[in-house]
């Protein structure tokens with residue numbers, strides 16, 4: 229039985245004071261669900277304060293990105309040991325807002341966020357392996373743009389991003405990885421992927437894991453759905469057999485909405 233995992237990706241929102249206030253609000257709204265793993269991913273600057281505010285809540289702390297070296301002349305980067313040092317246990321890698329989509333027309337992004345920081349399948353793979361080596365739980369995002377979907381390339385894009393992310397990863401580490409299927413066109417647009425289709429593509433990720441690492445790893449690896457998850461669509465998405473949780477952007481900035489999404493996990 230895979231334990232559902234609900235993560236809030238706060239993106240570039242909340243100063244330290246605002247972030248702690250959100251946690252204080254969340255604490256009063258969350259009904260303890262031992263059967264659901266829950267975490268929030270604030271901006272780097274708020275990690276320490278949020279980590280302190282989370283003490284004793286059972287809610288985990290995640291970061292939104294990481295660099296693969298431990299230290300050195302890498303201006304602007306944050307390493308796995310630095311994340312561990314402030315209490316981080318999870319890290320998002322390969323978010324579409326961080327991946328570079330060279331050669332993909334801007335219109336493919338549906339007018340959504342088009343701010344890319346050059347991540348490639350190779351850098352995502354390095355970040356994922358460095359996270360695993362440090363004992364962090366990576367949440368690896370994959371997903372197609374609207375142009376790729378319209379061209380019928382959804383499955384091949386998701387398969388290749390999954391496969392490339394896993395290059396050189398030991399089979400024993402695979403069950404500790406979380407994947408997030410985040411169709412780029414559904415992120416921040418209010419346009420959620422139809423639940424049966426989201427379930428099907430999460431199944432494509434699982435079968436890619438199965439092809440490389442076998443049925444045992446595939447049965448254990450967790451796959452979240454992300455992209456306009458809200459309290460009113462969470463029930464249906466989270467009841468699907470291949471969807472093991474949600475990576476929530478906008479709705480995680482509202483304590484009531486995030487608590488409702490956690491509670492939408494089937495018991």
Ligand code: 13P
Pocket residue numbers: 237323410414415416417418454455456457475476477478479
């Ligand atoms: P939204 O929930 O705002 O669509 O964002 C999804 C996302 O990108 C989570 O990582």
